[in-house]
Amino acid sequence: MKKNVLVAQSGGPTSTINATLSGVIKAVMDSNELDTIYGARYGVQGVIADDLINISNCICDDCELEQLTCTPSSALGTCRMKLRSIDEDDHNYKKIYETFKKHDIQYFFYIGGNDSMDTVAKLSSYFKSINYPVTIIGIPKTIDNDLVETDHTPGFGSAAKYVATITQEILRDCAVYSQKAVTIVEIMGRDAGWLTAASMVGRLSDRPVPELIYLPEQSFDNERFIESIKEELAIKPNVVVAISEGIRYPDGSYVGARSDEVDQFGHTHLAGASNILRQLVRNEIGCKARSVELNILQRSAAHLTSRVDITESYHIGFDAVQMALKGQSACMAVFRRKDVDWYQVETDSVPVERVANQIKQVPQKFLTPNGVNDDLLRYIKPLTLGEVKTPYEGGFPKHFIFK
Amino acid sequence: MKKNVLVAQSGGPTSTINATLSGVIKAVMDSNELDTIYGARYGVQGVIADDLINISNCICDDCELEQLTCTPSSALGTCRMKLRSIDEDDHNYKKIYETFKKHDIQYFFYIGGNDSMDTVAKLSSYFKSINYPVTIIGIPKTIDNDLVETDHTPGFGSAAKYVATITQEILRDCAVYSQKAVTIVEIMGRDAGWLTAASMVGRLSDRPVPELIYLPEQSFDNERFIESIKEELAIKPNVVVAISEGIRYPDGSYVGARSDEVDQFGHTHLAGASNILRQLVRNEIGCKARSVELNILQRSAAHLTSRVDITESYHIGFDAVQMALKGQSACMAVFRRKDVDWYQVETDSVPVERVANQIKQVPQKFLTPNGVNDDLLRYIKPLTLGEVKTPYEGGFPKHFIFK
Numbered sequence: 001m002k003k004n005v006l007v008a009q010s011g012g013p014t015s016t017i018n019a020t021l022s023g024v025i026k027a028v029m030d031s032n033e034l035d036t037i038y039g040a041r042y043g044v045q046g047v048i049a050d051d052l053i054n055i056s057n058c059i060c061d062d063c064e065l066e067q068l069t070c071t072p073s074s075a076l077g078t079c080r081m082k083l084r085s086i087d088e089d090d091h092n093y094k095k096i097y098e099t100f101k102k103h104d105i106q107y108f109f110y111i112g113g114n115d116s117m118d119t120v121a122k123l124s125s126y127f128k129s130i131n132y133p134v135t136i137i138g139i140p141k142t143i144d145n146d147l148v149e150t151d152h153t154p155g156f157g158s159a160a161k162y163v164a165t166i167t168q169e170i171l172r173d174c175a176v177y178s179q180k181a182v183t184i185v186e187i188m189g190r191d192a193g194w195l196t197a198a199s200m201v202g203r204l205s206d207r208p209v210p211e212l213i214y215l216p217e218q219s220f221d222n223e224r225f226i227e228s229i230k231e232e233l234a235i236k237p238n239v240v241v242a243i244s245e246g247i248r249y250p251d252g253s254y255v256g257a258r259s260d261e262v263d264q265f266g267h268t269h270l271a272g273a274s275n276i277l278r279q280l281v282r283n284e285i286g287c288k289a290r291s292v293e294l295n296i297l298q299r300s301a302a303h304l305t306s307r308v309d310i311t312e313s314y315h316i317g318f319d320a321v322q323m324a325l326k327g328q329s330a331c332m333a334v335f336r337r338k339d340v341d342w343y344q345v346e347t348d349s350v351p352v353e354r355v356a357n358q359i360k361q362v363p364q365k366f367l368t369p370n371g372v373n374d375d376l377l378r379y380i381k382p383l384t385l386g387e388v389k390t391p392y393e394g395g396f397p398k399h400f401i402f403k
Numbered sequence: 404m405k406k407n408v409l410v411a412q413s414g415g416p417t418s419t420i421n422a423t424l425s426g427v428i429k430a431v432m433d434s435n436e437l438d439t440i441y442g443a444r445y446g447v448q449g450v451i452a453d454d455l456i457n458i459s460n461c462i463c464d465d466c467e468l469e470q471l472t473c474t475p476s477s478a479l480g481t482c483r484m485k486l487r488s489i490d491e492d493d494h495n496y497k498k499i500y501e502t503f504k505k506h507d508i509q510y511f512f513y514i515g516g517n518d519s520m521d522t523v524a525k526l527s528s529y530f531k532s533i534n535y536p537v538t539i540i541g542i543p544k545t546i547d548n549d550l551v552e553t554d555h556t557p558g559f560g561s562a563a564k565y566v567a568t569i570t571q572e573i574l575r576d577c578a579v580y581s582q583k584a585v586t587i588v589e590i591m592g593r594d595a596g597w598l599t600a601a602s603m604v605g606r607l608s609d610r611p612v613p614e615l616i617y618l619p620e621q622s623f624d625n626e627r628f629i630e631s632i633k634e635e636l637a638i639k640p641n642v643v644v645a646i647s648e649g650i651r652y653p654d655g656s657y658v659g660a661r662s663d664e665v666d667q668f669g670h671t672h673l674a675g676a677s678n679i680l681r682q683l684v685r686n687e688i689g690c691k692a693r694s695v696e697l698n699i700l701q702r703s704a705a706h707l708t709s710r711v712d713i714t715e716s717y718h719i720g721f722d723a724v725q726m727a728l729k730g731q732s733a734c735m736a737v738f739r740r741k742d743v744d745w746y747q748v749e750t751d752s753v754p755v756e757r758v759a760n761q762i763k764q765v766p767q768k769f770l771t772p773n774g775v776n777d778d779l780l781r782y783i784k785p786l787t788l789g790e791v792k793t794p795y796e797g798g799f800p801k802h803f804i805f806k
Binding site for chain 2: 009013015041042045071072073074075077078079161164165166168169170172173175176177178201202204205207208290292293294295296297299300301302303304306381384385386387392393394395396397399401
C-alpha cells in the first residue's frame with residue numbers, strides 16, 4: 001500500500017502558515033518512506049468533499065517551495081468548521097474515511113489553532129475506533145499565541161514584529177502635530193493580549209511606546225480610561241493607546257461587540273472597539289481622536305516577517321513529519337524554550353486533547369495594574385528578531401498560488 | 404552677514420518626507436556658501452513662534468543622516484496652518500520676519516503639499532514687498548500625488564508601493580475561504596484617485612487585483628455598486644473592492660463624510676466610506692463583508708518604501724538647495740519625466756503660485772467606465788520599483804528622533 005500524505009490548513013491565516021506547509025512538503029519530498037503529498041482545499045471541508053490538490057505535481061523545486069514559504073495566508077485555503085461529535089452525526093467522519101481510503105492517505109497533518117486541534121482529536125479517536133491505520137498530527141499556528149502546551153505559536157513572532165514595527169511608525173506619525181490628539185490602535189487577539197503586548201516591545205530598548213495599553217485579561221472601565229488619557233494629555237500633546245480587540249467591561253461584555261455578527265463557533269465577531277473609544281474620547285475630552293485598526297494586515301503582512309518565526313514555522317512542519325514517521329499520532333507539535341536568558345527552542349509533542357479548545361491567556365505574573373511588565377516583553381522579543389529577504393518581482397513581493 | 408538656512412515640513416506626513424529633509428541638510432553641509440541650518444518645529448508655526456532646532460548641531464555624520472532618511476513622518480513636526488492674506492492680518496508675517504532676522508535666515512525651504520505652497524507664495528511676495536533678501540523655495544511631498552506641474556510627488560511612490568503590496572497580501576488573505584465574502588479596502592487621497600489606482604498595478608504582471616475600483620474622479624452610485632458586486636459574486640466567492648476615501652455621490656457629497664469633523668482648511672474629515680459600504684453590502688446582499696482602512700499606515704510605512712521614491716525624495720531636497728544657490732526663489736522644485744517608456748526623471752522648478760491651492764486629479768484619459776486603464780498603471784509602476792534596506796535594530800526599524 002502506498003504511503004500518501006494529506007495536509008490541510010485551518011482557522012485564521014497567518015503570514016507564516018505557508019512556511020509550515022513548506023516544511024511538511026519538504027520533509028515528505030525528502031523521505032524515502034512517503035509517496036504523494038496531497039493538500040485539501042479549505043481545510044477539513046476539502047477532506048470531506050474530496051477536494052484535493054496533488055502538491056507533488058504543483059511544487060517542482062526548492063525555488064517554488066521558497067516562494068510558498070514567503071506567501072502569506074493559507075495557500076490551500078482554510079475553514080472555520082468544527083466537526084460535530086461522532087455520536088451526534090457520523091456523516092462527515094465517513095466522508096473523511098472515504099477520502100483517506102480513496103487516496104491511500106496514511107498521514108494527515110492539520111495546521112491550525114485550538115479549534116483545529118479539536119478536529120485532530122476527534123478524527124484521531126474516530127480512526128482508532130474503526131482500526132484504520134492513519135497517523136494524525138496537529139501543527140500549531142495562530143497570531144494570537146493562545147495555544148496551551150507550547151512556548152509560543154508559529155505565526156505569532158511575525159505578527160508581533162509587525163505590530164511592534166507599525167506601532168513605532170504610528171508613534172512617529174502621531175508625534176508630528178503639536179495639537180492635542182489621541183490615537184487608539186486596535187490589535188487582534190480575541191481573549192488573549194499577547195499580540196497587543198508586542199506593541200510595547202520597544203520599551204526594552206528605550207524606544208517610544210504607547211502611553212497606555214489595555215489587554216483582554218484585565219477588565220476595562222470607561223471612566224478610568226478617560227482619566228488615564230487626561231493624565232497623559234496633561235504631560236504631552238500626543239497620546240497613543242494600544243488596545244486588544246477583545247477588551248471587556250467588568251460584566252464580561254466586549255467593548256467592541258457587534259451582537260449581530262457571530263461565527264460558526266458562536267464567537268462574537270469583534271470589530272470597532274477602537275472606534276467606540278474614539279467617540280468616547282471625543283465626547284468626554286473633546287480633542288482630536290482617531291482609531292487605527294491593524295485589521296487583517298497584521299496576519300497577512302508577509303513582507304515583514306520575523307526570521308526567527310519563519311524559520312521555526314518551517315521547522316515545526318518539517319519536524320511534525322519526522323514525529324509521524326517515528327510512530328507518534330494524535331498529538332500536536334510544540335515548541336519548548338530551553339533557556340530563558342539565551343533564546344533557544346526545540347520541538348516536541350503533546351497529546352492533542354490537552355490543547356484542543358483551550359485558550360492560553362497572558363498570565364497574571366506578566367501583568368501590572370497599568371499594563372505589562374518587562375518579563376513579558378523579554379519573552380516576546382526573541383520571537384520577533386531577524387528579517388527575511390522577501391523575494392520581490394516588479395516592485396512587490398512575489399507570491400505562490402496553487403493553480 | 405551669515406548665510407543661514409531654515410527648513411520646515413508641513414501637511415500630512417509621508418514615509419519619505421525625511422529623505423527630502425536629509426537631501427536639504429546634506430546640500431547645506433556640502434556647501435561652502437552656507438552656514439548653519441535650522442529646522443522649524445511644527446512647520447510655519449515654529450517659524451512664527453521662533454521654535455527652531457539647530458540641525459547642524461543635531462546631525463553629526465552621514466550615518467545619522469541615513470537614519471533620518473529612513474524615518475517616517477515629518478521629523479521636525481508639521482502643521483496644517485494656512486497664513487491669512489497680508490491685507491487681512493500681517494501679524495504672523497511680522498513674526499516670521501523677526502525670526503528670519505534674528506537667525507540671519509537667507510534661505511527658507513518649505514516641504515509640503517498644495518496648501519504649503521500657498522504659504523511659500525505668500526511669504527515670497529511679502530519679503531519681496533519689504534525688500535528683505537530671502538530665498539524661499541517649496542519642495543513637494545504628498546502621498547496623494549495631487550500637485551500640479553510636477554510629474555509626480557515625492558512620497559507617492561512609496562505609498563503606492565505600500566498600497567500595491569498590501570493589496571496583494573489582502574487578496575491572499577481573502578482567497579482562503581470558500582464562503583462568499585466582500586472586502587472593501589479604503590485608500591487615502593481625498594479628491595484624487597492616484598493612490599487608489601496603485602492597488603491595480605499588479606494587473607500589469609498578471610497578478611490578482613481587486614475586482615472593483617472606485618476613484619473620486621467618477622461619481623459613485625450605491626445601486627450600481629451593489630449590482631457590480633452581485634455580478635462578481637456570481638463568478639467567484641471572494642470579491643475585493645478598492646475605494647478611495649474620497650468617493651462621492653453625484654450630488655457631490657462624500658460617501659464617507661462625517662459632517663461634524665472639519666479641519667482648519669474647511670476640509671471635511673473623511674473616514675468610514677468603507678464601513679458605510681460594508682453595511683450596505685451586508686444589508687443588500689447579506690453575505691460576509693468587511694472593511695479595511697489602510698489609514699495612517701500607508702503614509703508612515705517607512706519599512707516598505709520604494710527605492711526610486713526615496714532616492715528621488717532625497718535628490719529633490721538636495722537639488723532645491725542648488726536652485727536656491729543659483730538664485731531661484733518663489734518657486735517649487737518639480738520632477739519632469741523625460742521618457743515615457745524608459746523611466747527617467749530630472750528636477751526642474753516652476754513659479755510656486757502655479758501650484759498653490761491647485762489639485763491634480765487623475766485625468767479622464769486614464770479612466771475607463773469600470774476603473775483605470777493600463778496607461779495609468781504604467782505611469783505609476785516605475786515609481787514603486789526597488790526596495791530599501793531599512794536599518795533594523797533589535798527586531799524593528801531604527802528611527803531618528805530630534806532631541
